[in-house]
Amino acid sequence: MAAATAVTDANFEAEVLQSTVPVLVDFWAPWCGPCRMVAPVVDEIAQEFDKKVKVVKLNTDENPGIASQYGIRSIPTLMIFKGGDRVDMVVGAVPKATLAGTLAKYVDETK
């Protein structure tokens, strides 16, 4: 059972930028209400896209370096990385179908 794992400023490069599969990053903060609504959706996505997409979460309070580097402003922000590049972004609490649809564009079905 895949669930979103935590990444930090320290391992973002290895876990996200050097990933061989696309990565969904959930930028969240502890006192952000809508982040609580998005978290279970992100976990469901992790299961649905198991092995095709890596799903991780980054606490912006504890990891301000990466959050600032990618210009995170509104939280939650969900960012998709492929081959080390940011390729798409969804801001705010979105329905699962919206997120799955966005993510599907970057999944290589041959793998």
Next chain:
Amino acid sequence: MDNATTHASEKSLDAVRKFAESYAKRTGTYFCADPGVTAVVIEGLARHKDELGSPLCPCRHYEDKEAEVAAAYWNCPCVPMRERYECHCMLFLTPDNDFRGEQQEIGLDEILNMR
């Protein structure tokens, strides 16, 4: 003070709670159907009030919180809320919002019990 597990003072928590109730009623907006969202946002605002002196929006990432407080744009109620009833933190939801509940009130006990 940066510890994510640090809770707001009860004084600030109650002040922000009362503000949120009166502002919802005044603007005809409602709290989220999930009271956990409301409680977390009120706690986040109260923590910023304790730390920074102003209830800076807890649903943003800032390079410099002190500078943001001075700029006032994201102090609750923020400019987008005052101008367009847009609260991306989902504290104040307009009547047509799918996520809104029926409440414009939340008890202090209710917030404390959700910690």
